Structure formats: structure tokens, C-alpha cells
Amino acid sequence: MILPALFFYLFAGICVASAVMVIASRNPVHSVLFLILAFVNASGLFVLLGAEFLAMILVVVYVGAVAVLFLFVIMMLDVDFAELRQGFLEYLPVGLLIGAVFLAELLLVAGGWAINPALVKTAVAPIPADITNTEALGLVLYTRYIHYFQISGIVLLVAMIGAIVLTLRHKPSVKRQDINVQNARTKAMAMEVRKVAVGQGLQDPPSREAAE
Amino acid sequence: MSFQAAGYSLTPALPELVLTVSAMVLLMLGAFRGEKITGLVTALAVAMLVVTGLVVLWLPAGKLTTFGGSFIVDDFARFLKVLALTGSAVALILSRGFLEEPSRRIFEYAILIMLSTVGMMILISAADLITLYLGLELMSLALYVVASSHRDDAKSTEAGLKYFVLGALSSGMLLYGASLIYGFTGTVSFAGIAAAAKEPTTGLVFGLVFLLAGLCFKISAVPFHMWTPDVYEGAPTPVTAFFASAPKVAALAVFTRVALTAFPGITSQWQQIVVFVAIASMVLGSFAAIGQKNIKRLMAYSSIGHMGFALVGLAAGTQEGAQGVLVYIAIYVAMTLGTFSVILAMKRNGQPVETISDFAGLSRTNPLLAFFLAMLLFSLAGIPPLAGFFAKFYVFLAAIKAGLFTLAVIGVVASVIGAFYYLTIIKVMYFDEPKGAVDPVRTELRTVLAVAGGFNMLFFIYPAPLITAATAAAKSLF
Numbered sequence: 046m047i048l049p050a051l052f053f054y055l056f057a058g059i060c061v062a063s064a065v066m067v068i069a070s071r072n073p074v075h076s077v078l079f080l081i082l083a084f085v086n087a088s089g090l091f092v093l094l095g096a097e098f099l100a101m102i103l104v105v106v107y108v109g110a111v112a113v114l115f116l117f118v119i120m121m122l123d124v125d126f127a128e129l130r131q132g133f134l135e136y137l138p139v140g141l142l143i144g145a146v147f148l149a150e151l152l153l154v155a156g157g158w159a160i161n162p163a164l165v166k167t168a169v170a171p172i173p174a175d176i177t178n179t180e181a182l183g184l185v186l187y188t189r190y191i192h193y194f195q196i197s198g199i200v201l202l203v204a205m206i207g208a209i210v211l212t213l214r215h216k217p218s219v220k221r222q223d224i225n226v227q228n229a230r231t232k233a234m235a236m237e238v239r240k241v242a243v244g245q246g247l248q249d250p251p252s253r254e255a256a257e
Numbered sequence: 258m259s260f261q262a263a264g265y266s267l268t269p270a271l272p273e274l275v276l277t278v279s280a281m282v283l284l285m286l287g288a289f290r291g292e293k294i295t296g297l298v299t300a301l302a303v304a305m306l307v308v309t310g311l312v313v314l315w316l317p318a319g320k321l322t323t324f325g326g327s328f329i330v331d332d333f334a335r336f337l338k339v340l341a342l343t344g345s346a347v348a349l350i351l352s353r354g355f356l357e358e359p360s361r362r363i364f365e366y367a368i369l370i371m372l373s374t375v376g377m378m379i380l381i382s383a384a385d386l387i388t389l390y391l392g393l394e395l396m397s398l399a400l401y402v403v404a405s406s407h408r409d410d411a412k413s414t415e416a417g418l419k420y421f422v423l424g425a426l427s428s429g430m431l432l433y434g435a436s437l438i439y440g441f442t443g444t445v446s447f448a449g450i451a452a453a454a455k456e457p458t459t460g461l462v463f464g465l466v467f468l469l470a471g472l473c474f475k476i477s478a479v480p481f482h483m484w485t486p487d488v489y490e491g492a493p494t495p496v497t498a499f500f501a502s503a504p505k506v507a508a509l510a511v512f513t514r515v516a517l518t519a520f521p522g523i524t525s526q527w528q529q530i531v532v533f534v535a536i537a538s539m540v541l542g543s544f545a546a547i548g549q550k551n552i553k554r555l556m557a558y559s560s561i562g563h564m565g566f567a568l569v570g571l572a573a574g575t576q577e578g579a580q581g582v583l584v585y586i587a588i589y590v591a592m593t594l595g596t597f598s599v600i601l602a603m604k605r606n607g608q609p610v611e612t613i614s615d616f617a618g619l620s621r622t623n624p625l626l627a628f629f630l631a632m633l634l635f636s637l638a639g640i641p642p643l644a645g646f647f648a649k650f651y652v653f654l655a656a657i658k659a660g661l662f663t664l665a666v667i668g669v670v671a672s673v674i675g676a677f678y679y680l681t682i683i684k685v686m687y688f689d690e691p692k693g694a695v696d697p698v699r700t701e702l703r704t705v706l707a708v709a710g711g712f713n714m715l716f717f718i719y720p721a722p723l724i725t726a727a728t729a730a731a732k733s734l735f
């Protein structure tokens with residue numbers, strides 16, 4: 046009984062501390078690294094709750110994809126974060142006030158919360174007791190809910206087509222290497238021998254494209 | 258097969274499968290052959306939309322369900338699917354001229370419209386909240402892309418971005434509502450929700466409000482209409498013609514199905530919302546359009562107003578009301594596509610003209626075009642004996658039968674005010690000095706205009722097919 050409680054406070058403490066560091070650290074790269082730490086600890090909290098599938102998804106999706114993407118964006122964009130943070134102290138009192146109001150509201154709502162026990166029984170698919178929830182999801186995701194899965198796939202296909210349509214540009218001036226053309230060049234195509242009169246030079250040097 | 262026995266037959270979803278697979282095949286064709294094949298891909302896409310429509314009609318009669326009851330094909334779905342497919346196919350035909358310019362030869366345009374139509378068909382057939390959401394996202398995501406398909410134009414890009422951001426907001430609201438409904442009823446299927454929602458609990462009504470707000474966004478009903486004028490004006494005109502037709506059909510269909518099949522137990526709750534939204538849309542659509550100079554913006558306000566009129570039928574909450582909605586949306590699609598074919602035909606020296614003053618004297622430079630546009634505008638205003646009059650007649654009749662007299666009176670008043678701006682355009686066309694000749698009209702625009710205009714003018718002679726189909730479709734919801 047004491048061990049889960051210890052781990053809860055460990056994960057929750059690090060999670061809150063790293064969340065504070067995300068907004069407090071000066072270096073944006075450090076902020077993202079703290080964000081990753083917050084995600085990992087939140088996934089630890091999910092494991093304690095018995096929701097190991099959510100924990101895995103959090104690590105795979107948020108840490109593996111989203112946070113790394115953030116990191117790339119921050120490193121590639123030259124954002125002046127010092128300028129962004131200029132009014133920080135000025136707005137701190139207002140921010141704290143709003144935060145306090147939110148906290149009070151949350152406490153009031155959570156304090157007065159009571160779940161109707163009749164509602165829990167109405168669940169269509171009861172939570173299976175004998176298998177893990179990853180296994181339970183896997184059993185229905187590709188069988189009972191195959192159409193949802195397939196439609197989501199088409200949605201992602203549309204997203205991909207859209208990204209290509211809106212960003213891909215065919216520039217006519219781009220020169221691409223074509224090995225076949227290069228190999229097919231003969232001496233006659235590549236070179237031109239001209240007689241040059243003394244003291245006159247060539248009037249119009251043939252361009253490379255014309256020679257090809 | 259046991260999978261089939263367990264309610265997972267693929268037959269009811271055959272039209273969607275045909276359209277999706279053909280879209281992917283055309284995508285491969287375009288990817289391998291490049292931009293020069295755009296014309297062929299567009300033509301094949303139109304052909305496949307027609308084939309899909311035939312498959313919808315070929316499906317066995319009666320109510321079919323599949324995928325564990327989350328996908329339903331009834332007469333209501335058949336009617337609206339054929340309508341949505343027609344709207345998409347005609348919109349694609351209208352965009353042929355737009356796609357011929359070298360800088361805009363994007364073959365993906367036709368494929369995105371096809372996939373968006375798949376989304377609409379899923380939406381029309383949705384029988385649970387998850388299918389609804391996935392269909393809505395599939396439809397909208399493709400729309401955001403085609404809105405900004407003219408990517409070198411700042412207005413087009415702005416339209417796409419605005420539509421995307423506001424669409425994401427509306428999806429968020431819809432999902433929030435759906436999660437509340439799931440939380441308070443314990444199920445996502447419409448039939449299950451109807452069985453559980455016998456009395457209005459606070460949580461359920463809360464969820465209902467958010468769900469309907471998300472859907473109002475998609476049909477651009479007031480107060481969730483703000484994106485419409487900007488997107489309609491900024492998007493390329495053929496895209497605007499598409500936005501004003503097929504997606505409206507699908508969104509209105511799902512609005513009707515959710516209200517009538519998922520929440521019949523708490524009709525009085527959603528009726529208030531629909532009545533308010535209908536009145537606000539009709540009034541705003543009529544007043545805000547008066548000051549518009551750009552014809553596409555004017556059509557945006559006109560479509561807001563027309564969605565309000567269609568919702569009058571839904572507000573009645575009866576079978577006649579549902580029938581009114583179906584007749585309304587079918588006639589609305591015909592009127593809108595006809596009007597947009599005229600807007601697309603308005604070109605001077607190869608440049609499209611969009612302001613209302615550019616229509617000046619059209620009756621002398623191109624009398625036939627002016628006549629058809631005048632008839633379509635009279636129809637949009639609801640003047641008998643044109644089709645638009647019957648559309649309004651059926652929804653107002655349903656509202657009066659349901660005892661919603663105030664709503665019907667406000668609707669009639671709004672439609673009279675709305676007639677003002679339609680008549681203004683006709684006045685500009687017939688009584689103002691000509692501004693110079695317009696370019697010759699392309700064949701496909703002429704064909705669409707002739708069919709849509711003919712339907713509008715001759716509907717009153719033989720209305721039976723549409724009315725019978727709409728009655729059967731409305732009956733399948735009750």
C-alpha cells in the first residue's frame with residue numbers, strides 16, 4: 046500500500062516540477078526536454094492507475110513524435126524567446142489571479158462531484174476483468190471497430206494528399222541528374238570545334254543547353 | 258461467413274467502397290502520369306461519382322445496417338446520397354475551366370472532391386457518434402485543402418486557413434458534446450441514445466447543445482456563420498460552388514438524423530435551439546446580404562438564409578417537416594449550382610468578374626444568360642411558380658401544422674426582405690447600361706445552366722418524383 050503511494054508522489058512531484066521548468070527555463074531546448082520529462086512522468090501515473098495502454102501511447106506519440114517535432118521546430122526557427130518573455134513579470138499578478146480563480150473553481154467542482162452509481166451500469170461494453178486493457182482494445186480495434194480504423198486511414202490519406210498539394214512546387218529551372226542522358230552523350234554532342242580567326246574571338250559562345 | 262452473420266456485411270457500404278477505391282486508383286494514375294492527365298482524372302472522377310450513385314440505387318431496398326449497427330442505409334440515406342453525389346459531380350464539371358489553366362492543373366483536386374464525397378456519404382449513413390465524427394472530419398479535411406487550392410492567391414490561402422481554424426474549433430465543440438452525451442447515456446449509437454434519453458437531464462442537454470453547435474458550424478447557420486462570407490469570397494469560384502452544394506446536403510442530413518433519431522425523447526429541448534438558429538439565420542441572411550457588392554459574398558449570405566429556411570422544417574420535428582427539409586435541400590442544390598454556373602460564365606477578356614455592377618446590362622449583351630439567371634434568382638427568392646416557392650411552401654406548411662406560427666410568420670417576412678437583394682441583381686441586369694460583352698460561355702456551363710434552370714422553371718408541372726422520394730425518405734426516419 047505504501048509503495049504505490051510513494052511512486053505516486055514521486056511521479057506527480059517530478060511532473061509538476063518539470064511542468065514549472067517548461068515555462069521557467071531560459072533556453073527553449075531545455076523547455077522541450079522538461080516537457081518530455083513531464084510526459085514520461087505522466088505516463089508513470091497512468092501505469093499506477095492501471096491504464097498501461099494510455100501510458101504506452103503517451104510515450105510513443107507525445108514523447109516519440111510530438112516532442113521531438115517540437116525540438117526540431119525550435120532548433121530550426123530562430124525565435125527570440127527573450128523578447129517573447131519581456132512582459133512576464135508585468136503580467137505575473139494578473140496571471141496568478143486567474144490561476145487562483147481557476148484553482149478555486151476546480152476545487153469547488155471536484156469537491157461537489159458525485160457520480161450517479163446507476164450511470165456506471167449503462168456502459169455498453171463492460172471492462173473485461175481477466176485480460177489487460179491493451180489486449181481488450183486489440184481484440185475489438187481490428188474486428189468490431191474495423192470500419193472506424195479504415196475511415197481514420199482515409200482521413201490520414203487526405204491529410205497527406207493535402208500537404209503535398211499545398212506545398213509541392215514543380216520548378217522548371219531545377220536541373221536534375223539523368224544518368225541515361227549522361228551516358229548517352231557522345232563526343233559529337235559534347236564538343237564543338239571552331240576555327241577562330243586571329244584577333245576576333247567567338248561572337249556568341251554556344252550555351253550548354255544548346256550543345257546538349 | 259460468421260463475420261457477415263455478426264452484422265458486418267459489406268454490401269450496405271458498397272457505394273463508399275467503390276468511390277474510395279476508384280479515388281485511390283485515380284490518385285495512382287495521376288501520381289505516375291503527372292499534371293498533364295488532370296483533364297482525364299477529372300472526367301473519370303465525374304464518371305465514378307455517377308457510377309457510385311447507380312450503386313446506391315442498386316442496393317437492396319429497405320433498411321440495411323452493418324458494422325455492428327453503426328452504419329445505416331435507409332431511404333433517407335439513399336435520397337441524400339444521390340443528391341450529394343449529384344452535387345459533387347456537377348461541381349466537378351463546373352471546375353473544368355478552372356483546372357485547364359496551366360498554373361492550376363492539379364489532378365488532386367478531383368481526388369480530394371471524391372474523398373470528401375466519401376466523407377459525406379459516411380456522414381449521411383452515420384448511426385453512431387463515432388461514425389458521425391469520422392465522416393465529418395473526412396469531408397471537412399478535403400474541403401480545407403480545396404479552399405486554398407489556388408495557393409498563389411492570398412485570399413484563397415486566407416480562406417483555407419480561416420476555414421481550417423474555425424472547422425477545428427467546431428470539431429472540438431462537437432467532440433465535447435459527443436463525450437458528454439456518451440457520458441450521460443453510456444452509448445454512442447443513436448438508437449441507444451434514444452432509448453436512454455427519455456428525459457432532459459442537465460448533462461445530456463449540455464452535450465446536445467455542444468453537438469448541435471458543432472453541426473451548425475458545418476451548415477453555416479447563425480450564430481456560427483462568421484467563416485462563410487470570407488471563405489466563399491476567397492476560395493476559387495468552382496470550389497465555392499462545391500461548398501454551397503454537396504457539403505450542405507451532408508451536414509443538414511446528419512443534423513436531421515441526429516435530432517430525429519437520437520433525441521426523439523427530448524424534442525422540446527432541441528426544438529428551441531433549432532427555432533432560434535432558424536430565425537437568426539433567416540433574418541441575418543436577408544439583412545446582411547443587402548449591402549454586399551461581391552456576388553460570391555452575396556451568395557454566402559443567401560446560403561446562410563436558405564439553411565435557416567431548411568431548418569424551419571426540422572424545427573417542426575414531424576415527418577412532414579423532415580420531408581420539407583429534403584425537398585428544400587434538393588431544390589436549393591439545383592438553384593445554387595445553376596446560379597454558380599452563371600457566376601463562372603461571367604468573364605471579360607478571360608478574367609472572371611465578381612462584383613454585382615459587372616452584371617449591368619447583361620440582358621442586352623447575353624440575353625439568354627440574363628434570362629436564366631433572372632429565373633434562378635426569382636426561384637431563390639421563392640416566387641411562384643418556380644421551384645424555390647415549393648421548397649419554402651413545404652417547410653412553412655410543416656411549421657404551421659406543428660403549431661409554430663411565429664416561426665412561419667418570421668420566415669415569410671424574412672423571405673420577402675430577402676427578395677429585395679435578388680431583385681436588385683435582376684434590376685442591374687435588365688435596366689442598367691451595358692458594361693461590355695461577356696466572353697462566350699463554355700459548353701459544360703451552358704449544359705449545367707440549362708438543366709438547373711429547366712428544373713427550376715418546370716418543376717411545378719411534374720413535382721411528383723421528387724415529392725414521392727422525399728416522402729419515402731422522411732418516413733424511414735420515423
